[in-house]
Every structure is written in structure tokens, then in C-alpha cells.
Amino acid sequence: MINYEEELSKFKPSKEIDQAEDVIVNMNLRDMTDIMLEILKEKERQ
Amino acid sequence: MICYQCGNTLGAGRLCLRCGADVSIYKKIVRISNSYYNTGLEKARMRDLTGAIEALSKSLQFDKKNIPARNLLGLIYYELGEFVEALCQWVVSKNLQPEDNLANQYLEQVQGDKSGLENMNQAVKKFNLALEYAQNDSEDLAIIQLRGVISQYPKMIKAYQLLALLYIRENDYSKAGRILKHALQIDRGNTYCLKYIREVKGKATRPKAKQASYLEQQIAQQASNEVIVPKYSEKPRVLLMTLGMLLGLAIAVSAYFFLIRPSAQQAENVRWNQTMISYAEKLSGKDAEINSLNSQVETLTSERDAMAAQMEQYIGEDGTLTNYDRLLVAYSHYFKEEWGELVSAFTGINPSAADSEAFMASYNQLKEFIERDGMLEKIFSSGKALADSYKYDDAIAEFQSCLDLNKDYDPAIYYMGFCYEAKQDEAKAAEYFNDLVNRFPQSEYYSLAKRRVG
Numbered sequence: 001m002i003n004y005e006e007e008l009s010k011f012k013p014s015k016e017i018d019q020a021e022d023v024i025v026n027m028n029l030r031d032m033t034d035i036m037l038e039i040l041k042e043k044e045r046q
Numbered sequence: 047m048i049c050y051q052c053g054n055t056l057g058a059g060r061l062c063l064r065c066g067a068d069v070s071i072y073k074k075i076v077r078i079s080n081s082y083y084n085t086g087l088e089k090a091r092m093r094d095l096t097g098a099i100e101a102l103s104k105s106l107q108f109d110k111k112n113i114p115a116r117n118l119l120g121l122i123y124y125e126l127g128e129f130v131e132a133l134c135q136w137v138v139s140k141n142l143q144p145e146d147n148l149a150n151q152y153l154e155q156v157q158g159d160k161s162g163l164e165n166m167n168q169a170v171k172k173f174n175l176a177l178e179y180a181q182n183d184s185e186d187l188a189i190i191q192l193r194g195v196i197s198q199y200p201k202m203i204k205a206y207q208l209l210a211l212l213y214i215r216e217n218d219y220s221k222a223g224r225i226l227k228h229a230l231q232i233d234r235g236n237t238y239c240l241k242y243i244r245e246v247k248g249k250a251t252r253p254k255a256k257q258a259s260y261l262e263q264q265i266a267q268q269a270s271n272e273v274i275v276p277k278y279s280e281k282p283r284v285l286l287m288t289l290g291m292l293l294g295l296a297i298a299v300s301a302y303f304f305l306i307r308p309s310a311q312q313a314e315n316v317r318w319n320q321t322m323i324s325y326a327e328k329l330s331g332k333d334a335e336i337n338s339l340n341s342q343v344e345t346l347t348s349e350r351d352a353m354a355a356q357m358e359q360y361i362g363e364d365g366t367l368t369n370y371d372r373l374l375v376a377y378s379h380y381f382k383e384e385w386g387e388l389v390s391a392f393t394g395i396n397p398s399a400a401d402s403e404a405f406m407a408s409y410n411q412l413k414e415f416i417e418r419d420g421m422l423e424k425i426f427s428s429g430k431a432l433a434d435s436y437k438y439d440d441a442i443a444e445f446q447s448c449l450d451l452n453k454d455y456d457p458a459i460y461y462m463g464f465c466y467e468a469k470q471d472e473a474k475a476a477e478y479f480n481d482l483v484n485r486f487p488q489s490e491y492y493s494l495a496k497r498r499v500g
Contacts, residue, residue: 002245004215007238008181011208013174015130017167023134031110032075033050 047076079109087118094235095122095203113139117148124156126233127202129166132156169199177208185212203229207238214242219249369399373408380412385425389447392416422451426458438465456482460491467498 015023047056050072054064062069082105089098099122105115120135133156139149156163176191192209195202206229213222226243229236360367376391397409415421429444442465448458463478479495486492 002211002214002242004211007211010238011177011180011204013177014128014170014204016170016174017130017133017163020130020133020137023130024137027134027138029110029138031106032079032108033072033110036071036075037050 047073075108076112079105079112079115081105082108083112083115083118086115089235090118090122093233095126095233096237097235098122111142113143113147113149116142117152120149120152124152125201127166127169127199127204129156129163129170166199169195169202169205172198173202173205173208176205180208180212185215188212201232203233203236203239206232207236207242210239210242210246214245217249219246222246364396364399366400369396370405373405373412376412377408380415385421385428386444386447389416389421389425389451393450416451422448422455425451426455426461429458430461433461433465433468436468438468441465454485456486456489456491459486460489460495463495463498 048054049056049062049065049067049069051067052062052065054062056069056073057063060068060070082101086098086101086105089095089101099119102115102119102122105112106119109115116135116139120132120139122132123129123135124132133153136149136152140147140153144150172191172195176188176195179185179188179191189209189212192205192212195205196209199205206225210222210225210229213219213225223243223246226239226246229239230243233239357365359365362368372391372395376388376395379385379388379391392412395409397406400406425444425448429441429448432438432441432444442462445458445462445465448455449462452458459478459482463475463482466472466478467475476499479499482489482491482495483499489495
């Protein structure tokens with residue numbers, strides 16, 4: 001059974017063109033390679 | 047594959063041959079990223095775009111520099127109407143690898159089509175407005191807005207999802223079902239759509255007891271204001287085709303009768319009118335010619351009549367030439383001493399018919415001979431001699447000549463009666479005897495004539 005209110009709350013406004021710059025700036029580009037490098041740096045410090 | 051520390055191309059070993067870094071884990075990470083990319087690519091080919099987004103996002107989580115994965119993710123966002131997400135992915139991709147990158151081409155195409163970009167942005171704004179309506183319990187307005195979004199950009203999957211949800215909210219499961227079917231044609235793996243359609247499947251009711259008529263179906267379709275392929279039956283289609291053909295035929299016939307034929311008729315009329323005018327001109331010319339000929343005929347007829355009248359003056363009963371001829375005849379009798387014939391010919395001459403001096407001189411000369419030289423007595427004696435010889439017809443001619451010269455010459459009157467009596471023509475004889483008795487009582491022949499009359 002679908003709960004309308006619950007389902008409706010899942011919808012988010014789409015980004016408009018003039019918001020593209022903000023989206024790019026706030027994009028999280030941290031990937032597994034970055035994590036691996038952080039781990040390796042931490043390991044060297046110890 | 048490139049070393050994450052020095053950028054050298056890596057070989058098959060665990061270490062970088064240039065900087066000596068351990069790249070075994072890094073290689074595994076890149077392999078996992080590529081594996082997710084392959085999965086995403088496969089799902090995208092199967093039109094499971096939600097699944098593809100999931101796989102490609104994981105691929106990028108492992109290796110943000112996986113350019114093909116990022117470009118494909120942008121392409122899928124673009125397909126689903128998430129334009130800003132798509133542009134962001136392509137811009138990042140371009141920053142990570144400025145050269146030899148498919149993202150450059152995508153960005154050029156999108157940014158080159160300004161009207162298309164504006165159209166997409168308008169669709170996004172409408173969707174956001176519809177979402178706002180829906181959140182503020184204005185479902186009807188939201189539905190209207192979402193229909194506009196779908197007609198403007200038919201691949202925006204979020205619009206289909208929200209519209210289907212609103213129809214479900216209004217318990218219009220059949221419409222929701224149709225919307226979701228369209229949405230799943232765009233993205234087969236869309237989890238929201240799959241979830242909603244499961245809900246709809248059990249509740250969408252169809253009329254079973256009564257089959258709606260064709261007209262009712264049409265009315266229902268118009269009322270729903272949806273783009274639905276009408277289910278025509280064969281019969282109406284054939285009927286419509288027949289009606290269409292008849293209508294076309296009627297239009298063609300009408301065009302012929304109202305457009306083509308009148309112009310052709312007009313041209314024909316003009317041609318006939320010109321022919322008529324030509325014939326009328328010829329006819330009037332002929333009429334003028336006939337009138338001219340008639341007037342010539344009249345002139346010639348009058349001239350002929352004038353000539354005939356003129357000729358009559360010469361050769362007619364009282365013409366000049368006739369009188370000349372009579373004069374010549376009279377002279378002929380004169381030279382032959384035929385006195386009776388001379389007198390007959392002379393008495394036929396009309397002296398006023400000729401004004402010639404020679405004619406008048408000859409006529410007067412002959413007249414003087416007849417009147418002065420006892421011509422009357424000569425003819426009477428000749429006649430009396432013939433009567434005595436019992437030649438009564440010749441005698442009558444001589445006596446008639448005497449009477450022609452002088453109608454009151456009583457001896458000739460008596461002997462005329464005598465000759466007729468001898469010929470036993472009592473009536474004629476009595477006519478002459480009575481004439482003498484009545485007009486000449488002093489005549490020496492009176493008593494003789496009276497005795498014969500009795």
C-alpha cells in the first residue's frame with residue numbers, strides 16, 4: 001500500500017540551469033583512491 | 047593504467063617501475079570501477095537507466111577519473127530529463143580530461159542549442175511548480191502542470207512518477223497505469239514506477255458487464271484529455287475510409303462544377319461570342335452589299351423602264367418610227383396606185399408623232415393628193431365596180447377606205463349596206479341602211495335605204 005505523503009516527500013525539486021555552478025562546486029568527488037591514499041599516508045605517519 | 051603517484055604508465059607488476067609505489071590495491075580499485083562501468087553500460091543498453099545510474103555511480107565512487115563512466119552517467123541523466131546533473135557530470139569529466147573527451151562534444155551540442163536548453167529549463171521549472179502544488183494539496187493544478195511538462199519534454203521521468211502518484215492519490219488507477227507504462231518505456235528499472243505499477247495493477251478496474259459503445263469511448267477519451275491511441279474497430283475504419291473517399295469525390299466534383307467548368311464554360315462562351323460577332327459583322331457586310339445591289343437593281347430597272355418608254359416613243363403603236371413606217375407603206379401604195387390601201391395606210395399615220403420636217407413635208411404632200419385630187423371618188427368608183435362584179439369583200443374594203451377618209455360619205459355608207467345584204471348579213475346591212483336613213487334624210491340614197499330597211 002502506497003503512502004502518498006511518504007512517497008511525495010521523496011520527490012525533490014530538479015536543479016535549474018542557473019544552479020549548475022553550485023552543484024558542481026558542492027559535488028563530492030572523493031573516491032576510493034583518495035581513501036586509499038589517506039590510509040597509506042596515515043600508515044606512514046604511524 | 048597510470049600510477050596515482052607519478053603518472054607513469056603501469057605495467058603488470060605490483061610496483062610502479064618509475065617511483066616504486068605499491069599499486070596492487072590501486073589496480074584492484076580501477077578494475078572494480080571498470081566492472082561497475084561495464085554493468086552500467088549493459089543496463090543502459092537494456093534501458094534499465096536507474097540500474098545503470100546506480101552502477102555508474104559506484105564505478106565513479108571507486109575511480110572518479112573513469113571518464114567513460116562519467117560521460118555515460120551524464121548521458122543517462124540527460125535522457126531522463128536531469129539536465130543540470132548531466133551538465134555537471136560532463137563539466138567535471140572535461141576538467142579531469144580536457145583532451146580526447148566525448149564530454150566536450152556533448153557540451154558543445156547542448157550549449158549550441160539555446161532554444162532547446164531554454165525549453166529544458168522551462169520544463170524543469172514547471173515540474174518544480176507542480177511539485178510545489180502537490181505539496182500544498184493542489185493536486186488538480188499539479189496534474190495540469192505535469193501534463194504540460196510531459197508534452198514539452200516527454201522523457202522527464204520524474205514528471206511521470208509524480209503524475210502517476212497524483213492519479214493514484216485520486217484513485218484513478220487506469221490513468222496512473224497508462225502513465226507508468228509510458229514511464230517504464232523510458233526507464234525499465236525505475237524503482238518508483240515499478241513500485242507504483244504493482245499498486246495499480248490490482249486496483250485498475252475495467253468495465254466488464256457492458257461494452258462501451260464507440261461513441262462513449264470517444265467521449266470518454268475527450269473527457270480524459272489524454273493522448274491515447276484510439277482503438278478503432280474495423281467497421282468504423284472502413285466506414286470512415288468510405289466517407290473520406292465520398293467526401294473527396296464530392297469535393298473533386300464540386301471543384302469541377304464550381305471552379306473548372308465555369309471557367310471552361312466562360313472561355314467557350316467567349317469563343318462563341320467572338321464567333322457570333324464575326325458572323326454578325328459578315329452578315330451586316332452582306333446586308334450592306336445586298337442593299338447596294340438592290341438599289342443598283344432599282345436604278346437599272348428605272349433606267350430600263352425609262353429606256354422602254356423611250357423606245358415606245360419610237361417603235362410603239364403611236365411611235366415615231368411606226369409612223370415613219372406607215373408613211374413609207376402609204377407611199378408604196380401610192381406608186382402602185384392601190385388607192386384603197388393608200389387611204390388605209392394614210393389614215394393610220396399620226397403626224398404629231400414625228401417632228402421631222404421631211405416627214406411632215408411628205409405627209410402633207412400625200413394628204414393634199416388624197417384630198418384635192420378626188421381620191422374619195424376614185425376609191426368609191428373602184429369599190430362600186432368590184433360590187434358590180436360580185437366581189438363584195440373587196441368592195442367592202444374599198445368602201446371602208448372611203449369611210450376612213452370621210453365617215454360622212456353617204457354613198458359609201460349605202461353600198462356598205464348593199465354589199466352586206468348581198469352577203470346575206472342582214473344585221474350589218476341594216477346597221478348601215480339605218481345609219482344613212484337617220485343621219486342623211488337629204489341623200490339621194492335615202493329612199494333606197496329606207497325601202498330596204500322596210
